[in-house]
Amino acid sequence: MNRAEELAANLAAVEARVRAACVAAGRTRSEVTVVAVSKTRPATDVVLLRDLGVHDFGENRDGEAASKAAEVDRVRWHFVGAVQTNKARRVATYADVVHSVDRQALVDALGRGAVRAGRAVDVLVQVSLDGDPRRGGVLAADVPQLTDAVAATDGLRLAGVMAVAPLGQNPADAFGRLTEVHDGVQRRHPGATTLSAGMSADLEAAVAAGANCLRVGTALFGSRTPVTR
Numbered sequence: 001m002n003r004a005e006e007l008a009a010n011l012a013a014v015e016a017r018v019r020a021a022c023v024a025a026g027r028t029r030s031e032v033t034v035v036a037v038s039k040t041r042p043a044t045d046v047v048l049l050r051d052l053g054v055h056d057f058g059e060n061r062d063g064e065a066a067s068k069a070a071e072v073d074r075v076r077w078h079f080v081g082a083v084q085t086n087k088a089r090r091v092a093t094y095a096d097v098v099h100s101v102d103r104q105a106l107v108d109a110l111g112r113g114a115v116r117a118g119r120a121v122d123v124l125v126q127v128s129l130d131g132d133p134r135r136g137g138v139l140a141a142d143v144p145q146l147t148d149a150v151a152a153t154d155g156l157r158l159a160g161v162m163a164v165a166p167l168g169q170n171p172a173d174a175f176g177r178l179t180e181v182h183d184g185v186q187r188r189h190p191g192a193t194t195l196s197a198g199m200s201a202d203l204e205a206a207v208a209a210g211a212n213c214l215r216v217g218t219a220l221f222g223s224r225t226p227v228t229r
Ligand SMILES: *Cc1c(COP(=O)(O)O)cnc(C)c1O
Pocket: 037, 039, 060, 080, 081, 164, 199, 200, 201, 215, 216, 217, 218, 219
């Protein structure tokens, strides 16, 4: 198999999983967006998947993301990793959606960057489901304050919330808590409709919990780490 065939087979397998998860949850496939997380993968892979019909791509490092965004057009770029405040201005020049906003300084910097670039950037507030701030995200109790801040910032649009399932916890429980946080956000901000949860290993649990944005890397592109560890 050449790379295009490999990616097509992976995409078909992911698509089958997402469809089955939607059927099991009584949801329609069209309400769920799959973001192909292309970090560490060459731009040629992004072009191949784009030409197979994938529209959304995710990156987690500014340098790599900026160069791919310059190289590949006609896709929507999602920034899914931790954003250093001093990189925020540049991220705002190419990212369509930033999934990982977890502090006021980052809100301010992204807003300034977006305004300067004449762009509107969609923002998801990252929620910490394990209470460990080293892994990114704000505690559920601090979500209202930060979502209000995003909504009030020029250049940014509050689009919803995002989380990564904590290691070693049942993802269904974790995503259930995220859904409750999202419900609270949507009561204050009805336009914040995006619930970004679920990766290669736990996308079924995320769809069952109501996620409408999945971030899928290894299931589409293959393992990022060598087979021998
Ligand atoms: C890498 C990454 C993903 C994709 O993870 P896979 O397990 O490869 O599907 C999703 N979300 C975030 C925040 C990531 O950093």
